[in-house]
Amino acid sequence: MTKCNKLNVLGETCPVPLVETRKAVRKSSPGDIIEVVGNHPESKEEIPMAVEELGLELLDIEDDGEQWKIKIKIPEDD
Amino acid sequence: MEKGDKATLIVHSGEFDKVYSALIIGTGALSMGMDVSMYFTFWGLERLKKNELDKGPLSRMNFLGLGKWFMKRKLKKKNVREMDELIKDFHELGGKILACDMTMDIMGVDKEDLREEVITDYCAVGTYIKEAKESDVTLFI
Numbered sequence: 001m002t003k004c005n006k007l008n009v010l011g012e013t014c015p016v017p018l019v020e021t022r023k024a025v026r027k028s029s030p031g032d033i034i035e036v037v038g039n040h041p042e043s044k045e046e047i048p049m050a051v052e053e054l055g056l057e058l059l060d061i062e063d064d065g066e067q068w069k070i071k072i073k074i075p076e077d078d
Numbered sequence: 079m080e081k082g083d084k085a086t087l088i089v090h091s092g093e094f095d096k097v098y099s100a101l102i103i104g105t106g107a108l109s110m111g112m113d114v115s116m117y118f119t120f121w122g123l124e125r126l127k128k129n130e131l132d133k134g135p136l137s138r139m140n141f142l143g144l145g146k147w148f149m150k151r152k153l154k155k156k157n158v159r160e161m162d163e164l165i166k167d168f169h170e171l172g173g174k175i176l177a178c179d180m181t182m183d184i185m186g187v188d189k190e191d192l193r194e195e196v197i198t199d200y201c202a203v204g205t206y207i208k209e210a211k212e213s214d215v216t217l218f219i
Contacts, residue, residue, distance in 0.1 A: 015106045016159050019167050022109035054111040068113070 002031040009038035010067060018044035018050060021072075025054060030077045033059065039067040047072075079169045084113045085215035088206065092121030093137040100219045101164040108171040109213065116168070117206050119178035122219075126177055132161045132172070135191055165196055174198040176205065 007024050009017040017038045024034050035043060044063065047070050051058045059071035085107040096128045100116060102126070107114045118126050125131050132150075139145040153160075159167075177192060177200050189200070199205075210216045 011157055012159075013157055015102050015109065019105050019159075019171070022111075022171055023167075027169040050110045064138075 002033065003029070004033045004035060007034060007036045009036060009040070009043070012038060013040050014042060016040075018046055021047050021050065022054075023073070025056065025074065028074045030074050032074045034072045034074070036070045036072070037067060044068045044070070079122075083111070084209070084213040085115075086206065086210045086213040087114070087216070088218045089116055089118045089122035089125070090120050091137065091219055092124045092134045094132060094134040095137050095149070096123050096219050097122065097131070097162075098161055100217075101161060101168060102141065103217065103219075104173055105164055105167050105171065106166065108173050112215070113172075113174075113195060114168075115174040115209050116177060117176045117178060117201075119181050120125070123178055123181045126175070126197065128191065128193055131165060131193075161164045169196045176201050177204070 005024055005028060007020055009020055012020070017036065018041050021034070021036050024036070028034060038044070044061070048058050048061065051070075051072055055075065057073040057075055059073050060069075062069040063073075085104070087100055087104055087133060089097060091097065100122075104114050104116050121134075135143065136146045136149060165175075175197050177197050179200050180203050181187070182189075182200070
């Protein structure tokens with residue numbers, strides 16, 4: 001069953017948002033969605049880089065100036 | 079494995095800031111999907127002893143420990159994850175920690191002196207070279 005895992009890294013700095021995102025990806029199953037919320041500026045750029053490197057799907061990036069939200073999908077098994 | 083998927087780091091230094099950098103780079107590379115091996119040798123190996131990970135001096139401006147005290151305070155204020163947490167993250171994300179056999183021998187370090195729970199293996203230079211040959215990122219810290 002598809003799950004939406006929420007990850008809060010507000011107030012965290014390098015390398016924690018990236019590391020916690022990776023941990024969440026490792027614990028997820030194909031089809032799951034991970035929603036990462038944070039406010040470390042560089043991580044907003046770097047998490048999408050990791051998403052690409054890991055062969056995941058980047059669904060959405062929102063930024064209201066105070067915090068950002070990145071939605072990632074774990075690809076379904078072929 | 080495709081080239082570019084592996085990073086190999088030698089942690090030769092035991093200074094606080096250098097070991098910190100090594101752990102941040104190591105966990106960062108794992109987070110980006112790479113396989114990572116960290117080889118602890120010479121002064122770096124000292125930091126793998128029980129309760130010694132963050133005990134090194136600063137590489138510059140240590141001022142008999144005052145500089146380090148100030149740096150630790152700044153790190154805490156900026157909410158930077160502690161070294162001990164980072165080494166656990168590194169381990170949890172599947173990073174390999176290798177202890178140099180020869181350093182253990184010359185410095186009289188036994189396995190029981192080290193944090194065996196985070197050490198993957200004990201090895202010599204040949205293992206490092208073999209891994210380094212397969213790596214796109216190799217660092218000597």
